Amino acid sequence: MSRPGPRQGEGALDGARLTLWAPDGLAEVRPGDDLAALVGDLLASDADRSGDRLAEGDVVVVTSKIVSKAEGRVVRAADREQAITDETVRVVAVRERPGGLPPLRIVENRLGLVMAAAGVDASNTPEGTVLLLPEDPDTSARALRAAWRARFGIDRLGVVVTDTAGRPWREGLTDIAVGAAGLAVVDDLRGGTDAHGRPLSVTVAAVADEIAAASELVRGKASGRAVAVARGVGRYVLAGHGPQGDGAGARSLVRGGPDDLFREGSAEAYARGLADGHDLPR
């Protein structure tokens, strides 16, 4: 795999300064649209306006919403609960809600992501519709990266596809990376040392998620801006085309299986234990 890292002229500041901006003016994305072209046009006109051209080491961040829209991942709103069911691989936890609302379902979806409503989205889409997550956001990220590398003549370019998710034990939502290309999605410092020379044995920073979270601060939910650029994380950005340049993708950030201590919600696990315990011979 190509080594990520800053290049001459970029190194002194890379890592110590980060700038993100969110260009405005992307037209409504519709099924079948060439998303790479639309966003490329946005970036180009933004560059004309501001003088800030896409550069080596930049990361383009797009919401999964516009990827889904372009890919036609739209279903009728009346089918929202059915859409969630269809996207559900495994139910993790369910909470009843007042006021006639359907229960909140936290589930594992096709992408291995554990999210409320399987990631099905009813905001920022035309009335009467909901959006599913992209079929394969890593693949989408790779296609976007290839198109923009060619269009802008950039070798080292990262792409992150974001979605918004809640977290256990914390109020509020943050954006995370559900797709990525051209980026080391984690900063794996295992085997490295800290400033005191002690081993950083468990420090694996989820760089792609941090970039996603930072991008939400410039995009904002109410404004509907769907694209951001992050400049200053070039040390994580990969060069070259194909698998080596694309990297492992955001799928590598999904944790499951025996390492998942929260595979079931507490109430669900308790209930299952209760049933099994009742069946145990005395």
Added chain:
Amino acid sequence: MSRPGPRQGEGALDGARLTLWAPDGLAEVRPGDDLAALVGDLLASDADRSGDRLAEGDVVVVTSKIVSKAEGRVVRAADREQAITDETVRVVAVRERPGGLPPLRIVENRLGLVMAAAGVDASNTPEGTVLLLPEDPDTSARALRAAWRARFGIDRLGVVVTDTAGRPWREGLTDIAVGAAGLAVVDDLRGGTDAHGRPLSVTVAAVADEIAAASELVRGKASGRAVAVARGVGRYVLAGHGPQGDGAGARSLVRGGPDDLFREGSAEAYARGLADGHDLPR
């Protein structure tokens, strides 16, 4: 409470552009140090070097590590497991680990935070010691804010105290806000509408956590930089002194009680159910 928001001259770009930088050169922080003065000196000398003076609407981000060091929250390393036990209010989940390592404990600590090892930290501290989290990071944030408002003559100033934490279902760690002052810690859009005029009924962005995550990208674990400044989120920054200007703090980001669907790890909840089920009369 003072209304957060951009002021004249700042509004056009606020929200669409975000810059973070991490000044270098903070001396090792020791128990009893005046942290506000040390970090203030760092910011002042960085401003002399770069011309970038702290300005209205800026947010200063500091790691909980340096707050803990200044507050003397240091214990001997041999007592790490005991320190974790002492900081534990409630055990959430435990995972055995190979190689003679003590089990990984995910627990709720005094601050209501659910974290591995109760937030006890063995990296970036002198050999033979571990660090506890600050006694009350919101209080620490408020004190820092008051000192810097006075020193730099700034009315609208935010402060975030960060710590690094893992997440269920995702690899890698991100930084979150464990203390905050002068900041709306969530961007509560409930009651607002999206670009289509549809109600944003569940969208509450955890702004303070997003700022914390973004700051990690410029601080970096291996470099040991403990301070960052975020410019461009002024719309979330509060004005004035005292409780109105300080805001609710990061404690308001802690979710617990009946809304916590993952109060126990799956294995723990299952085992408890199994025991209770075994005791049920037939």
